[in-house]
Amino acid sequence: MADYREAPLATRPKTLDPNEYFNLSPDYRRAEAERAALRAGLKRQYQLQLNNPHRKELIEDPALNRWVYARANPYNHFKATKKTSLLGALFGVAPLFILYYVFKTDRVCYGGR
Amino acid sequence: MRVSFVSQSSQCQEMAGVGFQRWVRTLSKGKISGISGLLPACRSASGVSKDMLPGKYNIRVEDYKPIADNGEGYGDYPQLPDRSQQDRDPAYQWDHPDLRRNWNEPMHWDFDMFIRNRVDTSPTVVPWSTMCKQLFGFVGFMLFMFYLGDKFPAYQPVGPKQFPYNNLHLERGGSPDVEPEEVKNYEI
Numbered sequence: 001m002a003d004y005r006e007a008p009l010a011t012r013p014k015t016l017d018p019n020e021y022f023n024l025s026p027d028y029r030r031a032e033a034e035r036a037a038l039r040a041g042l043k044r045q046y047q048l049q050l051n052n053p054h055r056k057e058l059i060e061d062p063a064l065n066r067w068v069y070a071r072a073n074p075y076n077h078f079k080a081t082k083k084t085s086l087l088g089a090l091f092g093v094a095p096l097f098i099l100y101y102v103f104k105t106d107r108v109c110y111g112g113r
Numbered sequence: 114m115r116v117s118f119v120s121q122s123s124q125c126q127e128m129a130g131v132g133f134q135r136w137v138r139t140l141s142k143g144k145i146s147g148i149s150g151l152l153p154a155c156r157s158a159s160g161v162s163k164d165m166l167p168g169k170y171n172i173r174v175e176d177y178k179p180i181a182d183n184g185e186g187y188g189d190y191p192q193l194p195d196r197s198q199q200d201r202d203p204a205y206q207w208d209h210p211d212l213r214r215n216w217n218e219p220m221h222w223d224f225d226m227f228i229r230n231r232v233d234t235s236p237t238v239v240p241w242s243t244m245c246k247q248l249f250g251f252v253g254f255m256l257f258m259f260y261l262g263d264k265f266p267a268y269q270p271v272g273p274k275q276f277p278y279n280n281l282h283l284e285r286g287g288s289p290d291v292e293p294e295e296v297k298n299y300e301i
Contacts, residue, residue, distance in 0.1 A: 006236070008237075008238040009235045009236065009237065009238060010235060010236070011196075011200050011235065011236060013202050013204070013205075014202065031173065031175065034173050035173060035176070038171060038172070038173065039215065039218075042171060042215060042216060042217045042218065043208070043215065043216075045216070045217065046208055046215070046216035046217065059216070061216055061217055062217055063170075063171065063216075063217045063218055063219055063220055064220065065152070066152055066153055066169075066170070066220075067220040067222075067224060069152045069153060070152075070153040070187075070188060070190045070222070071222070073153075073186075074185065074186025074187070074188075075186060076186070076188070077184075077186045077187065077188040078184060078185070078186045079183075079184030080184065081183055081184040083183060083184070083185075084183070084184045084185060
């Protein structure tokens, strides 16, 4: 394992991560065990639903629902800070005036001909 | 009877099996009601303790870190590592192999950007600096050489073009009656 080099355009797989084998600190091991337990629990839930012969409906994905909800409702947590105000002005207000000016002058200059 | 609700994914579904039990457990712990217990919320949502947030998102308490609160509307959504789906292990048995994602795994805020068709954070063969140097070096060099070639043109010596038939007298619109002046473009 010492001379393993990742293939180009790839990251090192988890099974070849030296931390997995040489990092023996209990905190790290416990953390990894907890993460694995979470993953295993989710896998188990999914497999139970997937292989349930009485299931007639789609398996809904709560993480997906949460993500969709979060992406669709940013304004609930919106605050008018310096950065957000600047972005709003730059993308929402300035183009109106700039485009008006551009089109007006363009029309006046060349529209007559 | 099971409770049914309309989710954002516009599918009318029933809560099934373990998902329902988990929801009931979460509700019984805090003062939140209904769907809002499971959906992303603002950081100071009343009744929702900080300990429940990682459970809601299925990450460890230590791993949970909300996206920076700068008013851009993230709420309490967790900040996950900025790695694309292409970066994930292709040999692992994912629940959704094309997305390289497991069921109910917390999704990155920019998940739709990180799918395999789009942004890829996989390590490159050559470091970024080397790539920049090579590309801009080559393009810059070519631009410079073309500029020099434009400034100092180099070609075979040429003279003005010579035409037959008395410098194309008829083709240039001269009348056939008028005798053109004899033009001799050669020397023998």
